[in-house]
């Protein structure tokens with residue numbers, strides 16, 4: 330869809346597709362209207378965290394315009410399993426203003442090393458490639474949402 334009209338809404342946000350990882354320009358006002366990807370046609374937000382590996386991590390963290398909340402976890406970690414459904418509930422709550430992502434530190438040791446993840450689960454909040462905050466330990470959905478909103482830039 331090409332739009333050449335100007336309106337008074339704030340500029341478009343670069344939303345990276347969770348399915349094909351293509352960047353999409355979405356007008357701010359349309360974020361909440363279930364936008365879909367211009368390339369793969371799938372929804373840009375489906376209320377679920379996106380699993381990220383080293384190949385696509387930078388696209389989401391640095392190029393995307395949305396803050397990204399990352400859950401660093403591992404399959405062998407009990408508290409991570411307990412938190413997984415809570416993290417999904419938080420995704421449904423925080424989208425489309427925050428992208429929620431998961432990094433499996435066992436299959437993605439490069440990312441775990443790059444961000445010096447010492448214990449899991451660890452949540453880290455990024456905006457424009459910069460880490461804003463991090464928190465180790467499992468949290469409930471309500472706590473994840475509250476913690477994230479607390480650390481988002483105004």
Ligand SMILES: [Zn+2]
Pocket residue numbers: 346347348349350351366367368369370371
């Ligand atoms: Zn796509």
